[in-house]
Amino acid sequence: MATQHLIEERKFDESGIMSASGHELRGRGSAPARVRRLLPLVLATMTSQALLVVLAPTIVGVGQDFGVSVGVVGQARTVLAGAAIAASLGIAPLLDRLGVRPLLFAGALLAIAGSAGAALSSTLPIFLFVHAVTGVGFACLLSAGFAGVASFRGEDRAWAMGYVVGANALAWIVVNPLAGVLTEVLSWRATHAVPAALALSVLVGIRAAPDERATSTGGTGLRGVLADPSARRWILAEVISFYAWGTYLTFIGAYFVQAYALGESATGIVLALGAAAFFVASVRGALLFDRLPRPRVVAVAVIVMGALIALQFSTDGDVWIGLLTFLLSGAVGGIRSSVASALGLAQLPGQPGAMMAARTAAIQTGYLLGGLIGGATLALGGYAALGIVLATGLVLCATLIMRVTDPLARQDGEDART
Numbered sequence: 001m002a003t004q005h006l007i008e009e010r011k012f013d014e015s016g017i018m019s020a021s022g023h024e025l026r027g028r029g030s031a032p033a034r035v036r037r038l039l040p041l042v043l044a045t046m047t048s049q050a051l052l053v054v055l056a057p058t059i060v061g062v063g064q065d066f067g068v069s070v071g072v073v074g075q076a077r078t079v080l081a082g083a084a085i086a087a088s089l090g091i092a093p094l095l096d097r098l099g100v101r102p103l104l105f106a107g108a109l110l111a112i113a114g115s116a117g118a119a120l121s122s123t124l125p126i127f128l129f130v131h132a133v134t135g136v137g138f139a140c141l142l143s144a145g146f147a148g149v150a151s152f153r154g155e156d157r158a159w160a161m162g163y164v165v166g167a168n169a170l171a172w173i174v175v176n177p178l179a180g181v182l183t184e185v186l187s188w189r190a191t192h193a194v195p196a197a198l199a200l201s202v203l204v205g206i207r208a209a210p211d212e213r214a215t216s217t218g219g220t221g222l223r224g225v226l227a228d229p230s231a232r233r234w235i236l237a238e239v240i241s242f243y244a245w246g247t248y249l250t251f252i253g254a255y256f257v258q259a260y261a262l263g264e265s266a267t268g269i270v271l272a273l274g275a276a277a278f279f280v281a282s283v284r285g286a287l288l289f290d291r292l293p294r295p296r297v298v299a300v301a302v303i304v305m306g307a308l309i310a311l312q313f314s315t316d317g318d319v320w321i322g323l324l325t326f327l328l329s330g331a332v333g334g335i336r337s338s339v340a341s342a343l344g345l346a347q348l349p350g351q352p353g354a355m356m357a358a359r360t361a362a363i364q365t366g367y368l369l370g371g372l373i374g375g376a377t378l379a380l381g382g383y384a385a386l387g388i389v390l391a392t393g394l395v396l397c398a399t400l401i402m403r404v405t406d407p408l409a410r411q412d413g414e415d416a417r418t
Contacts, residue, residue, distance in 0.1 A: 037151070038160050040209035042167045043202045044104050044145035047111055048138045049171030050195035052080070054115075057180040061188035066124040073124075076131040078371070081364040083135025084142075088361035091140055092222045095147050095353020101209050103144035103353075104202055110137030111199035119192040141202070143357040150345055150352035151210035158342060162283040165338040169282070169330075172275035177268070224351060225358045230405040231347040235358050237400040238340065241302055242366030244390040244397070245333055247374035248309050252326065255383055259316035270323060274330035281334030294343040294406050299398040301336035305329060306394035313387030346407045 055077060063073045095103055114134030121127035145164055152160040175198075179191040225231050252274075256267045308329045315321060344355050377386045 034152075034156060034160075036208040037210055038163060040104060040202060040205040041100075041145045041148040041160070041164050042170075043198060043205060044107065044141040044148075045164050045167035046171050046175075047108070047195060047198040047202055048142040048145065049168050050175045050198050051111060051114070051134050051138050052077070053171050053175045054179050054191050054195055056176065057183050058188035058191050061183055062127065065188070066127070068124055073127075076128055078368065079128050079131045080135040080138060081368050083132040084139040084364045085361045085368075087136040087139035088143060088357045088364075089222055091143055092225070092354040092357035095143060095357060096351050099211050100144045100148040100151075100353075101206055101211055103140045103147075104206050104209055107137045107140030107144060108199040108202040108206070110134070111141060111202075112196050113137075115192040115196035115199070119189040137199075139357070139360050141199075142363075143353065143360045146341060146345070146356035146359060147353040148210045149341075150349075157345075158338075161342045161345070162285065162338045165341055166279040166282040166334065168337075169275040169279035169334070173272050173279070177272070180268070222354060222358055222361070225348060225354045228348060230403075231344075231355065231358075233400050234340075234344050234347055234404045235362050237298075237397045237404065238344070238359060238362035239366045239369070240393050240397040240400070241336065241340070242363045243369045243373070244302075244305070244309070244366075244393045246363075246367040247370035247386070247390060248312075248329070250370060250374060251378060251383075251386065252312070255313065256322065256326075259383070260319040260322055262319070270326065273323075274326050277327045277330035278334040278337075281331035282338040283334075285335035285338055294339050295401050295404050298336055298340045298343065298401045301332050301339070302394045302397045302401070304332050305336065306391035308332065309394075310387040310391040313383040316383075340401070343404065343406060347405075349407065 055074075059073050063069055066073070091103060110133055114130055114137055117130035117133065118127060121130060145167070146161075149157060149160045149164055175194055179194055182191045182194070225235070253267050253271055256262045256270055262270070308325055312322065312325045312329065315325075341359065344359055345352055348355055373389070374386060377389050
């Protein structure tokens with residue numbers, strides 16, 4: 001009888017590590033304590049996105065100051081992405097050995113240095129070089145922000161993941177309009193104070209961040225991640241999904257201007273509404289779909305995204321249909337991102353840092369491919385062709401994600417048999 005009671009009381013959490021009883025799990029820490037631990041992770045993720053977002057409203061002013069075209073200034077985004085991918089290779093083992101706090105600290109300092117350097121740049125080469133420094137800070141902040149979610153257990157993990165994923169959208173909702181105002185009123189150089197201020201807030205709150213080390217040292221950074229078939233399929237699926245999502249976000253603003261004759265201000269409001277839909281869906285969807293088979297949830301989400309994107313770029317008659325399609329795409333994208341991130345974090349429970357560093361590399365690789373393939377497709381075939389190409393990629397992503405193992409589902413099956 002005592003043995004049966006022990007079996008019923010003790011459970012495995014989704015990371016595959018023996019945890020406390022369900023009652024103890026739910027009672028672990030007060031709500032304010034959870035929020036204090038989560039806030040630095042949310043700020044870190046938001047800061048990383050702010051480093052990207054700040055280029056959008058300033059790119060014209062930078063080009064005018066340096067006497068170059070907008071396309072040339074846009075190469076700063078490519079430099080940042082390349083540096084972030086390279087940095088992810090090095091920080092993957094460091095995250096698991098040192099924990100989250102040192103990487104948050106380093107990332108915040110690099111973000112501040114990169115922002116200051118960009119604001120003070122006197123020539124285009126210096127401006128581009130500074131973005132290489134910013135890319136390393138981006139990789140540290142984004143990877144550490146997501147890896148820190150591994151310290152949360154049970155339902156708290158889904159709750160934390162929803163907000164960390166949603167922080168990406170917060171940068172578009174808050175930072176983008178503020179940067180636009182500063183650019184118009186003062187200068188493009190002044191806008192870099194925004195990501196710098198966010199990075200400073202990460203430094204201030206860093207003591208509250210989770211300070212747990214990885215439970216296993218068997219992996220060797222990204223090499224250990226790529227050696228696992230399920231984790232490898234998850235990474236490839238993330239590359240494809242972010243290729244499609246990044247391409248969609250890159251061109252959707254221009255599509256609203258060209259297809260529906262919206263002004264730039266109205267388009268900015270539409271993009272903010274889409275980001276809000278992403279945020280709400282990521283926060284709510286992380287808990288709502290936590291108990292469902294996660295590979296299946298992600299597969300359904302990406303197929304729906306593909307259908308919506310193809311529909312978006314093939315209809316240009318009614319602006320309200322276009323707006324509704326965009327909002328639905330943002331909501332489904334938020335669900336996909338939060339559930340897929342939780343699934344990736346569960347792949348190698350002892351190496352959360354390596355998995356989330358791999359996610360950072362996958363994001364930037366997907367965005368780079370999106371810029372190359374998406375731009376070429378748009379130039380050759382127009383928006384309708386672009387929608388078909390992106391939808392096809394997302395179908396491939398769904399096929400891959402269905403072959404990813406969910407450790408939580410496997411453990412639930414073992415518990416049921418027990």
